[in-house]
Amino acid sequence: MLELYQFEMSHYSEKVRLILDYKGLEYRKIEVTPGIGQLELVRMSGQRQVPVLKDGSVVIADSTAIAEYLDKQYPDKPIIPGDPKLRGLCLILEQWADELIGLNARKCLVGAMGQDQSFRTAVLPAGTPDIFKTFVGSVPGDFFSFLGIGVGMGPDAIKAAQAAMKHDLASLCFILMKQPYLITDQPTLADFAVAGLTMYVKFPAGNYLNIPDALKGKGISGIADAGTFYPFFTWRDKLYSDYRKPLATTNTSTGSGPTSINIED
Numbered sequence: 119m120l121e122l123y124q125f126e127m128s129h130y131s132e133k134v135r136l137i138l139d140y141k142g143l144e145y146r147k148i149e150v151t152p153g154i155g156q157l158e159l160v161r162m163s164g165q166r167q168v169p170v171l172k173d174g175s176v177v178i179a180d181s182t183a184i185a186e187y188l189d190k191q192y193p194d195k196p197i198i199p200g201d202p203k204l205r206g207l208c209l210i211l212e213q214w215a216d217e218l219i220g221l222n223a224r225k226c227l228v229g230a231m232g233q234d235q236s237f238r239t240a241v242l243p244a245g246t247p248d249i250f251k252t253f254v255g256s257v258p259g260d261f262f263s264f265l266g267i268g269v270g271m272g273p274d275a276i277k278a279a280q281a282a283m284k285h286d287l288a289s290l291c292f293i294l295m296k297q298p299y300l301i302t303d304q305p306t307l308a309d310f311a312v313a314g315l316t317m318y319v320k321f322p323a324g325n326y327l328n329i330p331d332a333l334k335g336k337g338i339s340g341i342a343d344a345g346t347f348y349p350f351f352t353w354r355d356k357l358y359s360d361y362r363k364p365l366a367t368t369n370t371s372t373g374s375g376p377t378s379i380n381i382e383d
Contacts, residue, residue, distance in 0.1 A: 129315045136313060208301045223279075280338070
């Protein structure tokens, strides 16, 4: 069986989970928990980031490389078009989603964590000690924002990311106005990248992720609850209901190799 080394709260892992479910592939999730470093991932793949897919003796790191491997190795229900023009559009949109939506969504999430203490503790990984949750929840929002400056996620960077996210979601609404998917009349890698990487902006409402109930269907104030972006999130909800398997149908286990929210690709 395929094994996905992942972090449940990783939006890049979610991109891969969407693809696996769409293709109807059985897989086992191995949660890579925070703590002692990414030793197991380094041993397996030579790098520290999630997601990592293991297919027998084959190990693939990076969500794009995983998607391309799955489409070649398991060609039923292809996600990368064969037509050269459509293939190019698909890959460009997927790269745009990875590099812009993924990064800006993370900054938006950091901004929301700085403003809302309960939201901040809700996004901590499963298994986080209660004492650490209490500490994180008690940190003043201003101090949290100050810490973000050192890693390029200060107030100005977050404000710019929120503006960029609103612009991108509006653009996606226009693209989807008269067509069911971004590239063709069937979902492609571009659709799954966009759907997965907007997870931090608004978490799926259904039973798709092992996250606190308080997070399901919730997201960034001013974006997730804005009527302007209702068409996009309606489209994404339908993509989930059509192709994403609920938690009960996916095997999950806990691995020994840790990760964190900022080590994804």
